Structure formats: structure tokens, C-alpha cells
Amino acid sequence: MRTHNFHRLYQQRLSQSTKPFNARGGKVMRCSACQIVQQHCICQWQPDIETDFAVLLILSDNEILKPSNTGRLIADTVSETYAFQWHRTEPNSQMLALLEDPRFEPMVVFPEEYVDQPERLLSLTNYTKSNKTPLLIFIDGSWREAKRIFRRSEYLHSLPVISVEPTVVSQYLMRKASKDNHLSTAEVASIVIRELGDDFTSKTLSLWFDVFRESYMLSKTRIKSNIELRDSCLDSYKKHVKMQG
Numbered sequence: 001m002r003t004h005n006f007h008r009l010y011q012q013r014l015s016q017s018t019k020p021f022n023a024r025g026g027k028v029m030r031c032s033a034c035q036i037v038q039q040h041c042i043c044q045w046q047p048d049i050e051t052d053f054a055v056l057l058i059l060s061d062n063e064i065l066k067p068s069n070t071g072r073l074i075a076d077t078v079s080e081t082y083a084f085q086w087h088r089t090e091p092n093s094q095m096l097a098l099l100e101d102p103r104f105e106p107m108v109v110f111p112e113e114y115v116d117q118p119e120r121l122l123s124l125t126n127y128t129k130s131n132k133t134p135l136l137i138f139i140d141g142s143w144r145e146a147k148r149i150f151r152r153s154e155y156l157h158s159l160p161v162i163s164v165e166p167t168v169v170s171q172y173l174m175r176k177a178s179k180d181n182h183l184s185t186a187e188v189a190s191i192v193i194r195e196l197g198d199d200f201t202s203k204t205l206s207l208w209f210d211v212f213r214e215s216y217m218l219s220k221t222r223i224k225s226n227i228e229l230r231d232s233c234l235d236s237y238k239k240h241v242k243m244q245g
Helices: 005-015 071-077 093-100 143-152 185-195 199-217 227-244
Strands: 054-059 081-085 104-109 133-140
Touching (some): 005 071, 054 093, 071 133, 071 185, 133 143
8 A cells, every 4th residue: 555645644633633533433443544444444456646747635624534535535546646734824834835836837626606816717628738737736624614725825816726517416425515516525636637638547536436435334334334335336446447557
């Protein structure tokens, strides 16, 4: 298993905790890396893809330790993924340096209804790649937290914004979204990556999300476990990865 920046952020945040994580499901014995119940750990199948774009995850404090988080699935899939905890008054200096790095072309992924300047909107349909590496920025948190981060992060205000229009209902079953068209971070990322033209990485992330979702649901005591469905998702994922290999 490859240890990536989300894992490091998770361990850093865990070391700062003054009390144990006791949210619903907090007593389940989980793998510390994939956050799946230990007997169904999926780490051995973790993808690792070299892409011509990079990803930056900006996470709310509450999101980092949640087992149901899907931002880690992006870090699993895209090898060049950076992950930082959001601070309103003291943004991480390494994150700010990344945004200023001349190698990258940063762009924020967020719904256009929250963008006050229409000129900031960037359509990937008409996007022409430059000699810089696209840096896709995803804000990872609850919908309320994400809106707050987007509005209160001055270093994001001058960056172009990619907005996607979901055509399907979210398959994110681990938490209840306020609206059906609110997708999980991994689902949004899969759409954006496909629009960038990288169908293989997009499909890999989508299938990896399915494996994670069904594996995660095996630990939910209030829902009947379906190991056959998890295994079916895993088989589809393995076949896809093997075809590319």
C-alpha cells in the first residue's frame, strides 16, 4: 500500500486530538489507512496512477477524521495529491506556496451559483492545456463547511472555477446529503477528471469509490450487509485495472 498525503494529514490531525473519535461507528475496529472495518480492508487493491494533472484537497477540521470521507479515495487514485487542513486566519504556508508554484495552473472545483464573478468560470469543454500542470482544488467537508471555506479563503478568490452539473443521483450512502444533486467529493472528482480527458483515471476513481462504499457499508449495523455486492464491485474494479495494465 502506498502512503500518501491524506494518510499523513490524518495521522497529524489524530495526534492533535485530545479525546477519542466517538461519532457514530467510532467503536468499529477499522484499518487506519482505508478506514474500512479491518476484516474487509481494501488497501491491497489501492490504485496508483501517474496523471498529467495534480489534485489539492482542502479539508475542514471535522472532515479529516471521518471514516466516511471520500477525499482519501482521490489521493488513493491520483499519485500527485496534496492534502491540507483549512485554517481561516492561518492558512498553511506549504499550501500557499503550492498555489504560487509556477509549475501549476490551479483551478477550484465548486458550483457556479456561488461564484460572484462569471468571468472566473472555466469550461473544461473549451479548455486548452498549457505547459503548466492543472491543479484541481477540491474543498472537502460538509456542504455548509465547503461554502464557508470557499467564501472565506481569500487565496482562492482570484482563481478560475470549474463547475459541474451532475446528471445522476449521488450513490454516496454513508451520509445523507441535503440534496440529491450534492455528490461526494470523489464523485465530483471523477466527473471533472473525465471532462479533462482522462477517462481511465476517472473510471478507476469511480469504481474505487464503489468498492469503498460497499466495503464501508459492511460495518453498518443498521443495514443488512451484502458481501456479494461488495465482491461484484471489487471484481469490476480489478478487471478495469487489469485491462489497462
